[in-house]
Each structure stands twice: as C-alpha cells, then as structure tokens.
Amino acid sequence: MQPSFRRPPRRRLPPIRTRHHERSPHLLRLHREPRQTDPDLGRPGPRHRYDIEDWIDLFAHRVDGGRQNADDTSGVIQWFRRGFDKLKTLPARHVVATELQQLKARVSELSEQRKRYRFDPPVGYAGGRSGSGIDPRLTALYADSSRLVGLDAPVEEVAKMVMDNGNTGLKVVSVAGMAGSGKTTLATEVVRHLGKQNHFHCSAFVSVGQKPDIAGKTLKSILSQIGDGYGGGDDIGRLIGMLRERLQDKRYIIVIDDLWGKAEWSTLQCCFPNNNLGSRIMVTTRNDVLAKECSSNLGEYIYKIGLLSDADSRDLFFNKAFGKRNGCPDYLRDLSNQIMARCQGLPLAIACIAGVLAHQSSKDEWEWYASNLLPDSHSDRSNSLKQILNLSYNDLPSHLKACMMYLSIFPNNYEIDVEHLLRRWIAEGFISDGRRANREDTARSYLTDLISRNMIKTLHLRDDGTPSSCTLHPVIHDFIVVKSMEENFVTVVDAQLEAGSMNNGTIRRLSVQSSVRQDHAVAQNDTIKHARSVTVFGHASGVPLLTEMSVLRVLDLEGCKGAVCLDGLCKLLLLRYLSLRGTDVSELPAQIGDLRCLETLDVRSTQVKELPASIVRLEKLMHLLVGNAKLPSEIRKMKALVTLSCADVGRSTVNVIQELGELGNLRELELFCEATEISGDKKQLSFPSDGFSSLKQLRIHHSLPLVAFVTSSLPKIEVLEMKFEEGLPDESSGVSGVENLRSLKHVSIEFSQNDSGAAATVASVRNASEMLHPNHPVFSVIIDGMNN
Structure with missing residues (x-):
C-alpha cells in the first residue's frame, strides 16, 4: 500500500539573485532567509539549478542504492525483501516527496516573477556592455598596410594559391583559423596585393557574420561593389539572377568574410558563375570543416592561418x-x-x-x-x-557550451589528457546516449567539433590520428573562466582568491589551483557541500571534507602532494569518476564496492599494492587503471570494463590473462609485466586463440621481449604497442605471431637500451609486419629515445 502524502505547508523561499537586481529595486523585497532541511540530502538554495536532479538521484540511491542482487534467492524471499525495503525507506520517501513539491512550487513562483519583472534580456544583449555595436573586424578592412607585421609570407602564399595561373575555372580558397588570428586582415591584404597587379575586372568584400541577411545585405552589397547597383527589391531569386548576369563576362574576385553556416554557403554558391575566366572566391571562417566544404577540389585549397612569431x-x-x-x-x-x-x-x-x-x-x-x-x-x-570571442562561444550549441566551459577547471596552459577529459564529461552528464553511438564516441565527436571550430588546440596525436592531448589558448582560457564564473558553472580558486569571495553562492564545480596557505580555507568552506565536481591541483590540503559532499560525481586529485584523507569516500553514492593518480594514497577503503555508480577509477603511480575484493561489485565500472596494484580474483565479473591498465600479470596467483579474455566489452588493455624464472626458463606472456573478442588497443610494458600471439588471437586488435627495457641475451627475437593479428593497423616497438638482442627483436617484428602480415600495418621503432 502506497503512503499518501499531504501537501506540505508553504515555506519561505531562499534568496533570489539575478544579474538585474541592481537595476530592479523591487526585487529586493523578494530576498528571504534560506530554509533548513535534511542536512543529509542538502537544501535548494540561491541559483541551485541542479537541485531537482540532485534530489532525484539521491532519492534513487537512498531507496534502491543499497539493495544487493537477489538472483540466487527464491521469489518468496525477494517478495518479503521488497516489502521490508519499502517500509525501511518510508522516511526517506516522505522527505524527498516533500522537498520535490516545495521545489516545484519554487519553480512556479520564479516563473511568475520572471514574467512580472521581464527578466528576458533585450534583443542583441550579449551578456555585457555592448559598446557602440560596431563590428571590430572593420578595423582590419582599413588597416595601414605599412604597420602590419607577420603577413608578408602568408600574403604571398595565399595570393599564389588564389592565382594558380594554369587554372581558368572558378576556384574557391578558404582561410581558416581561430578567433582573432587575422583572417580578415590576411584576406584584405591579398585582395590589395592582387589589385595592384590588375588581375581582376571587379572585386567585392562582404562580411556574412553570425546572423546573416543574404538578400537584404550581402547580395546587395556585392552588386553595389561591382559597380552596377542592385536596382531595388529584396527577392533573393531576382538578386541571384542579377548577380550571375553581371558577373558572367567578368573576371572577378569575391571575399566572403566570416562565414558561419553551410546553408549560407549553399545560397552564395549559386550567385557566382563559372565563366572559365579565372574568377576567384575567398572564404574566411573559424570552422575547419566548413572551410574544407567551401574550398575547391575537396579541401585542397585551404590556408590554415597560424599565430605570430x-x-x-x-x-x-x-x-x-x-x-x-x-x-x-x-x-x-x-x-x-x-x-x-x-x-x-x-x-x-x-x-x-x-x-x-x-x-x-x-x-x-x-x-x-x-x-x-x-x-x-x-x-x-x-x-x-x-x-x-563571444561570437565563437554563442555559436556553440548548448551541449558544446557546457563542454567548453568545463575546460575552465584546468589551469592556464595545462596539457589536458583527452581520454580523461572525455570520461569526465560523461561523468558530469554532458554526454547523452545516442541511438547509433555509445557515449565515448559521442564525447569524442564533441571534442572533434570544438577542435574544428578552433576553440581547442590539439597538442599530440595517437598512432590512429586522433588527439591524445589538447589545451586552450590563454586568451580563450581567460574568456572561458570569466564565462564559467558568470554562469556559476565552475568556481576557480587560485592565488588571487580574496577572503570571503567563495561565499557568494553555492559552488557546483570547484577547481582549486592555490597555495597551501589558501587550501585549508577552501577545504573548510561550507558553500562546497553541493559541489558535483572537485579538482585539486597542488597540495592535498585543498581537498574538501568528503563527508559533507553527498552529490559529488567527480573527484580528481591527480598529482596532489601530501597526505590524502579518504574518510567518507564510500558514502559518495553518486561518484562516477575518481582519480588518485600520483598521490600518496597507499590503501583504498575496503567498502569501495559500495560506489555503485563509479565508472572510472585511476590509482596509477600510487602506493596501493592490492585492490579490495569488493571492487568486483562495481557493475558500472568501465575504466580501471590500477598501475602496480594487484587485481582481485573474479575480475571476470566486471563485465562493463572497457579500459584496463594493470601490472604484474606474470606473478598473479590466478590466470589473469584467461579471466581478462572473458571480458566481452574490453577495448583497451595495458599490461605491465616483469620476466620471472620458472625452472630456469623465462616465462612468456602468451595470448590464446579465444577471448578478447572486442579488444582494439594493446600496450605491453615488459622488462624483456617475451610475447607470443597464437593463430586467431586478438581478432579485432588494431593498435599494438610494445615497450621493453632490453633485448634477450641470446639475441633471439622473443616476440612471435604478430602476423596472426589479422586486424592490425599500427605496430610500435620501443627499447630503453640499444643492444644486439633489441636489434634482433626489431628485425623480427618488422619482417612480420611488413612482409608476413597481409595488411602491412604501419610500423615504428624507438630505441634509446631515438626514432629509427
């Protein structure tokens, strides 16, 4: 029987803050003192946009989170257990139901206040002082050429690309680059340079912009600039016809500056006839993908503008x-x-x-x-x-804005590991499950989109051409930090923190980048109890008390110095991402298996020697990165594992390789091994013909080259990386069966020492890759830090 709830008495609402309250004195009467509720669940406070989601999640875990699987029990026992659970959780159900109804009433009142005081920003409002509204790109059109720097070589290169005297057909050249890199200036100088040589009968320079008016502005401007006027009217079909007619017998050069969308380009393409007179179009854009679509010959004519020396x-x-x-x-x-x-x-x-x-x-x-x-x-x-910069940011769809603002968590010039970033996006809930793609692929597509828009800069690439690390230009980083603080999206605490500056509102995501002196104040601050994400760079004293953070989803302490306190860790029922990599942690809590939502666990480069047995209960764990820690038995139960990094396979008391081979979702495996003596023989790391049905990437770190791949082993492996300290003393290869990996695309081998044994192994693997393997995978070698 379901309990009936009466509507709770109306409580006073917490303070309502708005950017416009200084200009709307009537709103001051709406400010009230915050109410206190169940401290375990937290309370909705000012600017708590995530309260409802927090309450729903916590309700689910307070009611269902502690329930164990009962597959081995009878139906009668399960029936009694469900009834007992319902009775036991009645107080929690009542508290949550009450709070949700109050939140609903609060949302309704906020909506009414929004209508009453017209909080909607005026048309054209960009979240700040608009100034005169003049497009700052206009200065590039009328810049003094004699005062420009760093453009001589780019102008010559782009002008040569534009002319290509042997090509008389219509050609489109794209200039792509990040905001403020000088695309408009470069295009202007190219037109001036070519104009001096009288290569074209007419020219036009139009800026499309983020909110284009193709018929009312762009096409009329082109008609006006080519010298014939537009004759009135706004019919776009008529304007296109007029433009084609007047350009038909002319050799023209048109600059389409600041193009943002494919639809606008599709319309503009229709305006320019291919009259085989050597006419040219230049397009400038911040989007690399759009630049490729616009340029001729499938992206052959693209100039990627760089930064100044x-x-x-x-x-x-x-x-x-x-x-x-x-x-x-x-x-x-x-x-x-x-x-x-x-x-x-x-x-x-x-x-x-x-x-x-x-x-x-x-x-x-x-x-x-x-x-x-x-x-x-x-x-x-x-x-x-x-x-x-606002133009680039405002052009992002909402899901990319969240992903972009999230980067303000990292310090300036920080090298961001791509895999870690994608996993954190997923843990924060920014990535939704697609119908045809998993969350990892969707997250990677988001990153690719931001890179193509020149918002994020790639630093290093993997063998398959995908980025392994990225960063932000300092200017964009500062801009994103300001945006995040304005939206209360991320709170950054650094050396510039002033006393009391963290008490202005509830902190949802905290990035501590401060000194030891300030860390203690941060850790004790009461406004972080509702934080969903905590990242600490520097000293571990900046880690807040975990016992007070019931809705935490991401805890990243990678590289923190000093003792790390993990008291209360196993109470973080919503925790999805936990990184202790490079810390002084020596032991994980025995009850870590209670973190049923955990998806990523990274304890590499720590003092942890053995993982608790309860870890196999983490049914949602996808990425387990344990470094030198010993894996527990029954690892085969962790069916959700996608990425695994583990060590000491050769010394494990169980047949770890056989167990790992049963993990059907495992796609990336990293093994750290040491050679052991068994009856005077070196023990070889061997991969059987069955198992590892989904594995695509394998990295092996071994003291000696003792690896064997039998026929039909690792059927989907695409990338194989092997790193050894030295070669075998008998100068034999030690690595066999590479040609049996039928899906292999990339092979790399690395030796710390250059000796005859290493040379023998390299020769054998090279022969297997380049001569014996049917796919002839890409082969690379590094010996003693040098490419060979």
Whole structure:
C-alpha cells in the first residue's frame, strides 16, 4: 500500500539573485532567509539549478542504492525483501516527496516573477556592455598596410594559391583559423596585393557574420561593389539572377568574410558563375570543416592561418603600445614580456591589450593585464576582444557550451589528457546516449567539433590520428573562466582568491589551483557541500571534507602532494569518476564496492599494492587503471570494463590473462609485466586463440621481449604497442605471431637500451609486419629515445 502524502505547508523561499537586481529595486523585497532541511540530502538554495536532479538521484540511491542482487534467492524471499525495503525507506520517501513539491512550487513562483519583472534580456544583449555595436573586424578592412607585421609570407602564399595561373575555372580558397588570428586582415591584404597587379575586372568584400541577411545585405552589397547597383527589391531569386548576369563576362574576385553556416554557403554558391575566366572566391571562417566544404577540389585549397612569431608579436605590441618598436621603458619590459607570453601570438589579443595600455603608465594596470587578459574593463578595445570571442562561444550549441566551459577547471596552459577529459564529461552528464553511438564516441565527436571550430588546440596525436592531448589558448582560457564564473558553472580558486569571495553562492564545480596557505580555507568552506565536481591541483590540503559532499560525481586529485584523507569516500553514492593518480594514497577503503555508480577509477603511480575484493561489485565500472596494484580474483565479473591498465600479470596467483579474455566489452588493455624464472626458463606472456573478442588497443610494458600471439588471437586488435627495457641475451627475437593479428593497423616497438638482442627483436617484428602480415600495418621503432 502506497503512503499518501499531504501537501506540505508553504515555506519561505531562499534568496533570489539575478544579474538585474541592481537595476530592479523591487526585487529586493523578494530576498528571504534560506530554509533548513535534511542536512543529509542538502537544501535548494540561491541559483541551485541542479537541485531537482540532485534530489532525484539521491532519492534513487537512498531507496534502491543499497539493495544487493537477489538472483540466487527464491521469489518468496525477494517478495518479503521488497516489502521490508519499502517500509525501511518510508522516511526517506516522505522527505524527498516533500522537498520535490516545495521545489516545484519554487519553480512556479520564479516563473511568475520572471514574467512580472521581464527578466528576458533585450534583443542583441550579449551578456555585457555592448559598446557602440560596431563590428571590430572593420578595423582590419582599413588597416595601414605599412604597420602590419607577420603577413608578408602568408600574403604571398595565399595570393599564389588564389592565382594558380594554369587554372581558368572558378576556384574557391578558404582561410581558416581561430578567433582573432587575422583572417580578415590576411584576406584584405591579398585582395590589395592582387589589385595592384590588375588581375581582376571587379572585386567585392562582404562580411556574412553570425546572423546573416543574404538578400537584404550581402547580395546587395556585392552588386553595389561591382559597380552596377542592385536596382531595388529584396527577392533573393531576382538578386541571384542579377548577380550571375553581371558577373558572367567578368573576371572577378569575391571575399566572403566570416562565414558561419553551410546553408549560407549553399545560397552564395549559386550567385557566382563559372565563366572559365579565372574568377576567384575567398572564404574566411573559424570552422575547419566548413572551410574544407567551401574550398575547391575537396579541401585542397585551404590556408590554415597560424599565430605570430615571438619577434612579430613584439613588434606589433610595441608599435601599438609605444608607437615604435623599441619604445618600451625598462620598468615595463618584464610586464610586456609576460603579456605577450599570455597572448601567445594571437594578433587581436596583442593589438587590443596594447591599445588599452597605450594610455596607461601605471605599473599596477600593466600587472593586472599580465595576469588576466580579460579584466572587467570599460575599455572599448578590451570589449572588442570579448565581443569577437563571444561570437565563437554563442555559436556553440548548448551541449558544446557546457563542454567548453568545463575546460575552465584546468589551469592556464595545462596539457589536458583527452581520454580523461572525455570520461569526465560523461561523468558530469554532458554526454547523452545516442541511438547509433555509445557515449565515448559521442564525447569524442564533441571534442572533434570544438577542435574544428578552433576553440581547442590539439597538442599530440595517437598512432590512429586522433588527439591524445589538447589545451586552450590563454586568451580563450581567460574568456572561458570569466564565462564559467558568470554562469556559476565552475568556481576557480587560485592565488588571487580574496577572503570571503567563495561565499557568494553555492559552488557546483570547484577547481582549486592555490597555495597551501589558501587550501585549508577552501577545504573548510561550507558553500562546497553541493559541489558535483572537485579538482585539486597542488597540495592535498585543498581537498574538501568528503563527508559533507553527498552529490559529488567527480573527484580528481591527480598529482596532489601530501597526505590524502579518504574518510567518507564510500558514502559518495553518486561518484562516477575518481582519480588518485600520483598521490600518496597507499590503501583504498575496503567498502569501495559500495560506489555503485563509479565508472572510472585511476590509482596509477600510487602506493596501493592490492585492490579490495569488493571492487568486483562495481557493475558500472568501465575504466580501471590500477598501475602496480594487484587485481582481485573474479575480475571476470566486471563485465562493463572497457579500459584496463594493470601490472604484474606474470606473478598473479590466478590466470589473469584467461579471466581478462572473458571480458566481452574490453577495448583497451595495458599490461605491465616483469620476466620471472620458472625452472630456469623465462616465462612468456602468451595470448590464446579465444577471448578478447572486442579488444582494439594493446600496450605491453615488459622488462624483456617475451610475447607470443597464437593463430586467431586478438581478432579485432588494431593498435599494438610494445615497450621493453632490453633485448634477450641470446639475441633471439622473443616476440612471435604478430602476423596472426589479422586486424592490425599500427605496430610500435620501443627499447630503453640499444643492444644486439633489441636489434634482433626489431628485425623480427618488422619482417612480420611488413612482409608476413597481409595488411602491412604501419610500423615504428624507438630505441634509446631515438626514432629509427
């Protein structure tokens, strides 16, 4: 019998805060004191956008989370157990039902207040001071060519790409690059350069922008610039016809600047006839994928604009800030170098910041910009930089905005491991299950999209061409940090933290990047009890008390120095991502198997020697990275495992290889092994013909090359990486059967020492890969740190 609930008495609402309350004094009457509720579940407070989801999750785990599988019990026992569970959880059900009804009433009241006070931003509102509304790209169209730096070589290269005198057909050349990299300036200079040589009968330069008006603005502007006017009217079909007619017998060059969408390009393509007179179109865009679709010959004519060199950056900065290249006073030289280092060759950032500082002689102002390129300044030049970056950010769909803002968790210039980032996105709930793709593939597609939009920069690639690490340009990083703080999405605590600055609202995601002195204050702060994510860079003293964080989903302490306290860890029922890599942790709690939602566990490079037996109860664990820790028995029960990194296979008391082969979802395996003596013979790591049905990547770290692959083993393996310390003393190969891996695409072998045994192994594996294997996989060798 289900209990009946009466509607709870109406309670006073917590304070309501809004960006507009300073301009709406009537809202001050809506502020009330926060109410107290069940401390175990937390309470909805100001700006708690995630309260309902938190309560639902906690309700599910308080009611069902502790229930064990009962497959081995009879139906009668299960029936009695379900009834007992319902009675036992009645208090929790009542508390949650009450709170959810109060949250529903709160949402309704907030909706009514929103309508009453018209909180919707005005048309064109971009979340900040709009300034004059003038497009900052206009300055690029009328820049003094004699004062431009770093463009001589790019102009020559793009002009040569545009002309290609042997090609008389219509050709489209794309210029792609991140926001503020100088695409518009480059396109303008190319047209000027070619105009001096009278290569074209007519030219036009139009900026499409994020909200294009193809008929009312773009096409009319082109008609006007080619000298014939447009004759009135807004019918797009008529305008396209007029444009084609007037360009039909002319050799023209048209620049389509700042293109954002495929639909706009599809329309514009219809306007330009291929008259075999050597006409040209240049397209500038921030999207690499769009640049490829626009350019001729399936992406053959694309120029990816780079950043300025250190010398060019210095020339541009000094010209803008001091009026001459050598005009920097000694007391500002170090600060100038710091600012240029943060700009990292991005022309727009250098020009904007230098323009702001040109009228500032105060050293304090320069120090501020040296640590923050996007301060809350009323300077029009500073706002123009924000405006340009806002265009890229506002163009992102909502799911990519969340993924992008999440990167503000990492420090400036931090090398982000791609696999860890994707797993954290999934743990945070940013990635939904697709009908045709799993969450990992969907997350990877999100990252690829952000890279193609030039929002994220790739640092290193894997053998298969996918990125293994990435980072943010410092300018974009500062911009994203500001956005995240404005949205209360991520709270960043660094060396600039002032006392009390964390008490302005509930913290949902915390990134601690501070010193030991500040870490203790952070760890004791009461506003973090509702945090979903905690990441600590530096000292472990910054780790908050886990006993107070009931809704935590991500806990990343990788590389933290000092003792790490794990008290209360097993009470984090919603925890999905846990990284203790590189910490001083020596033992995991015996009850870690209670973390039934855990999907990623990383304890590599720690002092943990053995995993608790309860870990096999983690039915949702997909990524287990244990380093030197010994695996428990019954590892075959962990059916969800996709990635596994483990060690000491040769010394395990159970046949680990056979057990791992039964994991049908395992796609990536990393093994750390040491050779052992058995009756005077070296023990060989051998992979059987059955098992590992889904494995695609295998990395082996072995002291000696003792590996064998039998016929039909690892049927889906695509990438094989083997790292050994030294070769066998008898100069035999030690590695056999590589040719039996029928799906293999990439093989790499590495030796720490260069000896005759290593040479024999390399020769054998090379022969198997290049001569015996039917696919002829890509083969690479590294010996003693050198590519061979």
